[in-house]
Amino acid sequence: MDKKRLEISDLGEFGLIDRIAGNFSIKNRSTLKGIGDDAAVLDAGDEAILISTDLLVEGIHFDLAYTPLHHLGYKAVAANVSDIAAMNGKAEQITVSIALSNRFSVDAVDALYEGIKAACDSFTVDLVGGDTTSSRAGLMISITVLGRAKKEKVVYRNGAKPNDIICVTGDLGGAFMGLQILEREKEVYLSNPAMQPEIEKYEYMVGRLLKAEARTDIVADLAEQGVIPTSMIDISDGLASELFHLSKQSNVGIHIFEDKIPIDHQTYDAAIEFKLDPITCALNGGEDYELLFTIAQADYEKLKNHADIHMIGYTNDKPAEKIMVSKQGTVVPLKAQGWNHFAG
Amino acid sequence: MDKKRLEISDLGEFGLIDRIAGNFSIKNRSTLKGIGDDAAVLDAGDEAILISTDLLVEGIHFDLAYTPLHHLGYKAVAANVSDIAAMNGKAEQITVSIALSNRFSVDAVDALYEGIKAACDSFTVDLVGGDTTSSRAGLMISITVLGRAKKEKVVYRNGAKPNDIICVTGDLGGAFMGLQILEREKEVYLSNPAMQPEIEKYEYMVGRLLKAEARTDIVADLAEQGVIPTSMIDISDGLASELFHLSKQSNVGIHIFEDKIPIDHQTYDAAIEFKLDPITCALNGGEDYELLFTIAQADYEKLKNHADIHMIGYTNDKPAEKIMVSKQGTVVPLKAQGWNHFAG
Numbered sequence: 072m073d074k075k076r077l078e079i080s081d082l083g084e085f086g087l088i089d090r091i092a093g094n095f096s097i098k099n100r101s102t103l104k105g106i107g108d109d110a111a112v113l114d115a116g117d118e119a120i121l122i123s124t125d126l127l128v129e130g131i132h133f134d135l136a137y138t139p140l141h142h143l144g145y146k147a148v149a150a151n152v153s154d155i156a157a158m159n160g161k162a163e164q165i166t167v168s169i170a171l172s173n174r175f176s177v178d179a180v181d182a183l184y185e186g187i188k189a190a191c192d193s194f195t196v197d198l199v200g201g202d203t204t205s206s207r208a209g210l211m212i213s214i215t216v217l218g219r220a221k222k223e224k225v226v227y228r229n230g231a232k233p234n235d236i237i238c239v240t241g242d243l244g245g246a247f248m249g250l251q252i253l254e255r256e257k258e259v260y261l262s263n264p265a266m267q268p269e270i271e272k273y274e275y276m277v278g279r280l281l282k283a284e285a286r287t288d289i290v291a292d293l294a295e296q297g298v299i300p301t302s303m304i305d306i307s308d309g310l311a312s313e314l315f316h317l318s319k320q321s322n323v324g325i326h327i328f329e330d331k332i333p334i335d336h337q338t339y340d341a342a343i344e345f346k347l348d349p350i351t352c353a354l355n356g357g358e359d360y361e362l363l364f365t366i367a368q369a370d371y372e373k374l375k376n377h378a379d380i381h382m383i384g385y386t387n388d389k390p391a392e393k394i395m396v397s398k399q400g401t402v403v404p405l406k407a408q409g410w411n412h413f414a415g
Numbered sequence: 416m417d418k419k420r421l422e423i424s425d426l427g428e429f430g431l432i433d434r435i436a437g438n439f440s441i442k443n444r445s446t447l448k449g450i451g452d453d454a455a456v457l458d459a460g461d462e463a464i465l466i467s468t469d470l471l472v473e474g475i476h477f478d479l480a481y482t483p484l485h486h487l488g489y490k491a492v493a494a495n496v497s498d499i500a501a502m503n504g505k506a507e508q509i510t511v512s513i514a515l516s517n518r519f520s521v522d523a524v525d526a527l528y529e530g531i532k533a534a535c536d537s538f539t540v541d542l543v544g545g546d547t548t549s550s551r552a553g554l555m556i557s558i559t560v561l562g563r564a565k566k567e568k569v570v571y572r573n574g575a576k577p578n579d580i581i582c583v584t585g586d587l588g589g590a591f592m593g594l595q596i597l598e599r600e601k602e603v604y605l606s607n608p609a610m611q612p613e614i615e616k617y618e619y620m621v622g623r624l625l626k627a628e629a630r631t632d633i634v635a636d637l638a639e640q641g642v643i644p645t646s647m648i649d650i651s652d653g654l655a656s657e658l659f660h661l662s663k664q665s666n667v668g669i670h671i672f673e674d675k676i677p678i679d680h681q682t683y684d685a686a687i688e689f690k691l692d693p694i695t696c697a698l699n700g701g702e703d704y705e706l707l708f709t710i711a712q713a714d715y716e717k718l719k720n721h722a723d724i725h726m727i728g729y730t731n732d733k734p735a736e737k738i739m740v741s742k743q744g745t746v747v748p749l750k751a752q753g754w755n756h757f758a759g
Contacts, residue, residue: 077521079549087547090521091528095535095542099507101563102541111543113508113561115459126512126546126557163443164457168470168557177421177434184435191439197446198439199455202470203431205423208552213470213512215559217457219445 107320108228109157109305110218119225121218123154129209136260137253140179142281144186145193147212150307152194153285153360155218157305159226159293162218162285164199165191169213170206183212194287224299226364231302231321233388235365238300238380240289242333243310244349247356248341249273249280275337283360289380296373300364311354313363314393315407317386321365324392325405327384354395355408451664452572453501453649454562463569465562467498473553480604481597484523486625488530489537491556494651496538497629497704499562501649503570503637506562506629508543509535513557514550527556538631568643570708575646575665577732579709582644582724584633586677587654588693591700592685593617593624619681627704633724640717644708655698657707658737659751661730665709668736669749671728698739699752 079087092106103119104112110123127147129135135143148165155162167187171180191198196216252273259266270277286305293300302321304313310332314325334353342349365386366374374380384395393405423431436450447463448456454467471491473479479487492509499506511531515524535542540560600612614621630649637644646665648657654676658669678697686693709730710718718724728739737749 079515079517079519079521079524082521084547087521087524088545091524091545091547092542094528094532097541098535098539099541101507102543105541105543106545111508111510113464113543115462115464118459120457120459120464120561122508122510122544122559122561124510124512124544124546124557124559126514126548126555128514128548128550128555130551131514131549163445164455164466166455166466166468166559168468170470170472170475170555171423173423175423177423177426177431180423180431180435184438188438191442195442197441197443197449198436199441199446199449199457200466200468201432201435201450202468202557203428203435204470204472205475206472206552206555207474208550211470211472211514211550211555213468213546213557215466215468215510217464217466 104227109154112158112225117222118219119222121155121158121160121220122215123151124213124215125151127212129211135210136257138281140182141186141189144183145190146281146283147214148187148190148194148196149283149285150360151214151216152196152287153305153307155216156285156287156290157303157362158218158220159224159290159299159303160218160220161290162194162196162216164197164217166200166215167198167212168202170204170211172206172209175210194285226300226303228302228304228317229320231317231323231365231386233323233386235301235367235386236371236382237325237327237365237384237386238374238382239306239310239333239361239363240286240379241359241361242335242338243306243359243361244334244342244352244356245276245279245338246283246358247352248338249276249278251345252276252341253280273341275335276341280358283358285360286362289362292377298366298370298373300366303362303364306359306361306363308357309355309408310363311405312407314405317363317365318390318393321386322390323386324389325384325394326387326392327395329395329397331381331383333381354405448571453498456502456569461565462563463566465499465502465504465564466559467495468557468559469495471556473555478601479554480601482625484526485530485533488527489534490625490627491558492531492534492538492540493627493629494704495558495560496540496631497649497651499560500629500631500634501647501706502562502564503568503634503643503647504562504564505634506538506540506560508541508561510544510559511542511556512546514548514555516550516553519554538629570644570647572646572648572661573664575661575667575709575730577667577730579645579711579730580715580726581669581671581709581728581730582718582726583650583654583677583705583707584630584723585703585705586679586682587650587703587705588678588686588696588700589620589623589682590627590702591696592682593620593622595689596620596685597624617685619679620685624702627702629704630706633706636721642710642714642717644710647706647708650703650705650707652701653699653752654707655749656751658749661707661709662734662737665730666734667730668733669728669738670731670736671739673739673741675725675727677725
């Protein structure tokens with residue numbers, strides 16, 4: 072046979088999802104939006120029910136060598152709550168299923184669920200179901216979150232118009248640098264277990280990775296200011312990758328300015344120390360769980376003084392154009408590298 | 416240290432769930448019922464949203480040596496739809512997350528999703544989301560299902576009253592015998608790969624295992640007859656185990672008759688061939704996905720002629736009493752063995 076077996080890595084995660092989703096159609100009137108946004112949207116009278124799900128696998132999404140189980144539990148919930156925030160909704164229920172091998176003790180499970188409970192308390196979310204089973208290899212966590220929003224307030228990825236303002240919250244690249252730091256410390260530890268880890272000075276980035284938060288505060292601030300973004304997405308795979316999603320789904324071009332991209336000075340310094348370009352870390356590092364959204368220019372005044380919302384550029388009517396203006400004034404095409412869990 | 420490490424197998428699956436659930440409380444008014452039934456129940460105006468989730472792990476819940484991937488996909492959906500049926504509801508949406516190792520080709524993923532799609536079509540359910548990722552060992556499938564029912568029609572496990580009639584649908588023990596047959600054929604094959612599998616005469620039981628169906632037809636029949644069961648549960652872990660759940664949650668005793676328990680003659684014959692007691696297979700074999708429910712005596716006339724609903728006994732006001740009257744007229748205490756995925 073000439074025909075090479077088609078491997079999943081040939082398609083990549085998004086290619087695989089597109090291949091799967093393409094075969095399915097919507098049959099129930101209660102399904103307002105299926106696959107293709109941060110969450111699906113279901114009809115519930117005046118309200119919309121939002122639903123999103125994540126599957127986390129040990130060795131792929133997290134490394135227990137440096138991830139405390141209670142942080143892992145907290146983050147798993149926060150990442151799902153972030154998907155609901157990205158629809159401009161409020162998370163209210165989650166289900167948590169875990170598979171774990173017999174190397175895990177009940178104490179370990181308790182630590183994981185302590186983190187899950189802390190997140191449920193912090194985000195006012197109810198744990199309403201789940202499944203527990205054994206696995207042959209490691210830990211897996213599958214979380215589904217349900218949220219709500221008034222129907223007219225739900226924000227999709229596809230609503231940006233040309234000349235909207237592109238906003239991001241918080242700062243970017245920190246979680247990515249946290250990962251680099253912990254990976255380096257792990258190497259050091261493996262080569263010499265007597266070495267003490269050196270992470271105090273990197274506490275901010277390590278915290279960004281291990282103690283991720285969902286920006287539910289931003290959703291509340293937007294509501295208070297009477298602003299409904301024209302499009303929104305959460306930054307789980309990296310700013311550039313998410314900009315590409317907004318561009319594709321909203322059919323707009325992207326024009327951002329390098330000097331507007333928010334990077335914490337500690338992230339910046341650590342990137343330099345690691346001989347990495349801080350901007351590349353901010354553009355392509357994942358797991359920051361900040362929000363990326365667009366607003367109509369009419370809403371500029373309402374948000375311009377918000378300390379944690381950064382206006383980094385604008386959309387235009389040329390969907391093929393996705394560019395960044397560098398600090399030197401040169402125009403650089405954006406590339407969406409993102410995180411591909413199926414990469415070799 | 417004297418203290419032995421507490422192992423998950425010491426608690427068992429239900430013990431672990433109780434331990435976890437005990438630490439969580441409900442904070443949102445939209446959560447009408449959390450952990451503890453076939454599905455959680457959420458407020459959506461006149462309607463209730465029902466939500467349930469299952470995690471299936473290769474080597475624990477299924478063996479790909481004899482489980483075709485499209486059957487696996489179908490069954491994974493059917494098992495979840497069954498949980499919604501057990502609440503007297505109609506499943507409308509699912510999310511499907513999979514983790515798979517690189518031994519799986521795109522063709523394998525296609526086969527799995529063909530089965531998922533066939534089930535979505537058969538049960539009129541929309542696939543609205545999911546996650547795909549790689550795993551270091553085998554295949555995992557996490558499904559969450561959402562369903563609906565008018566609020567006053569939702570049936571819980573805790574509504575049975577003394578002197579209600581206990582009903583089961585279909586026939587029991589078939590899936591368990593199907594598993595025995597396939598395990599035997601696998602052994603034969605492993606010792607001599609040239610041997611042809613002998614499964615034609617066992618087709619019914621093998622079908623019960625591999626091609627599980629959810630009894631959505633029964634939910635429709637109950638509605639047509641104007642019957643709302645007083646309690647209901649689906650039979651995934653075995654009749655005896657589910658009777659214990661109803662007894663505990665409804666605070667009623669259980670009195671069933673051996674000669675009323677529906678067993679297909681092929682299941683019966685296969686059990687005898689395997690030197691197993693057919694009644695034990697029916698009581699403790701899992702994965703039949705039939706419905707077990709109780710009805711008020713006033714509803715007896717409406718269901719007595721239903722060809723696929725079998726009245727196997729009644730409830731009483733002695734919760735500690737869970738007994739079966741044997742064909743010989745002796746009284747046997749019921750034992751709930753169920754399926755424990757954490758057993759050694």
